[in-house]
Amino acid sequence: MSSGLVRETRFTTFDGTLSLTTAHQRPDRFCHLESPDPTRHRIPRGGGYAYSAASFGESSLVQDLTCFNRFLAFDAATLTLKLEAGVRLIELMEWALPRNLYFPVLPGYPLITLGGCVAADVHGKNPYKDGTFSDWVKQLTLFHPQKGYITCSATEHPELFAMTCGGYGLTGVITTLTLQLTELPAPALTLSRYSVANPAAAVDTLSTHGTDIAYSWHDATPGAHFGRGIVFSGRWSQCLKQPASLKFRPMTATSRARLPFSAWNGVTARIANAAVLLHGRYKHDNPETGVLDTAFPFASNVYFHKLFGRPGLRETQFLVSEVNIGACLEAVQKLICDTRAPTMMLSLKRFRGRQTALSMSGTGWLLALDCYRNERTDAFLGQLDELLLAMGGQVNLSKDSRVSQDIAAHTVAGLAEFKRYLFAYDRERIMRSELSDRLGLS
């Protein structure tokens, strides 16, 4: 074996707000994964699409799992598929669709890995119907340098299983996982768009639509037009022959940030939003949309992210209870308009899931806000944190790169229990990232 398996690499969060250089290994054999000194701090990395620095950290060896991307076993009777954690969502879907199989929880970018999906317990286009990623995981194998390989599931080491789903890589490296697939309901989707005047109207519409795809998008620039938006509502449709592959040019945290400046500001954001709304108004129904195009809207539509350029963006995503969503939306609108916040886009999804480890999950409404960066951005988000505390909301740690330990203590429902478990399970705290350092978990 070559001795030179580690190099120094500069890692950047997908939102572009934090970069650091650290040791980087890309194991492609089991002996490589196992080779670093067992006392060496490390953190697993998947596709690198987290907005926060969850897969790298100061003095932590980054173990990039993308070469561990093999399909291991398929049971046609139970529709369970065992794979390695570095398999990307697109690889899974390009295998599944031609076999008339489907996996329902697909976050928006095709190069996200399954390991990253478990670690952040991600959600797809309709978490109210499909739950979150961990609802579809039957079994995991973890590698911890001081404990070796451990298999866990809801019945075998159930606590470790729960702490790994949403555990941001801090319990060990997920090497394999077994997923529950379903039969492909139909070859395509009919995606309808409904214009709505504000987020509250979207909540009403989404509550009454029992569709397969359900989310909304809104103009979040401050002003009279705040909140105008489109509800996306999709149903399976028999019409189209399913395209089993997606054509796109990969976007990474580095390629996203190529533009040296941000093209988004109050004016350009408003113009872009108006154009999207106009387009939505005229393109009311889109009869047949491919499954992959619907699942991965950001694959072909990269300009939104790329135009934030090198300064990057801030996204914050939080879950608010059914009871509080109305008041929360009003308060968010007031805050944005009063402070002339640098917000650009807001989106809503109805949510249902089991909260585990550090995940954002439960029943309620997911609200996401994207901001371009200027001198007011962080102050605005600080005020939004206060609002979130008042509403008893939960924050999504994979989408927000700035959540402090104090805020997390009140907005990450499982933090205290996770911390207790982690410090008993792994006293030396071998797995570490900037996220774990920031939250006092290192």
Added chain:
Amino acid sequence: MTYIIIGGSSGLGRALAEKFAAQGCELVLVSRDARDTGALAADLTIRHGVAVTPVAMDLAGSPLPFDALDSVLGNHAPLKGLLLPAGVNDDADKVGLSAEKLAFLSRVNYLAPCELLNHYLPLLEKNSGVIIGFGSVATARGRSRNAAYAAAKNALASYFQSLAHYAAGRGISCQYYVLGYLDTNLAFSQTLLFPSASPGRVADAVYRNRFRNGRFFLPRPWYILYRIVQLLPWAVFRRLTF
């Protein structure tokens, strides 16, 4: 038709396995750790529906345990090819290397591939098969770094020349690739002077050319650099520290 890939667990060997399996070829994958080749075998069978068998073998050992390899061939379609992408380097590989490391680098990069080739030559001759070897641009000219690796690969290149001479008119195809930098773990930690090629693209070219004979450079522009390094005046070359 079945192909044996020696060093089929990772890097170029894995890319070759993926390419040949996608084209419907049966495979026997050889490396030291059957966990790696076992996982890859499962993957290729699930994705491409071909029979793939993993075999654990350490090329550093002598004699090579051919029995294990021969016995699995019985479960496969006739042997059509032997691909020899296995290779290893060492950061400590400089003139003055320990005898143990010198022997290791020579065995894995030169002796074991030749032994394997000799062993399967009669069968491949019978099946009008192919033998494909892989060298490196590091052999352009001996440097203080990669001394034993380059020497072993040069020896392998010479052996393949002899093989080509032997194979002429016997129905065996024989190719030797001189490879530039590849984006694999072999060179992951090295500071490279030029961009590295994707092993997948190299594997595509190898598959396309598999029935040709001769020595090829991949990616092709490396031929120019290879020649430049060879033609550099000694007074300049001795000052280079790459």
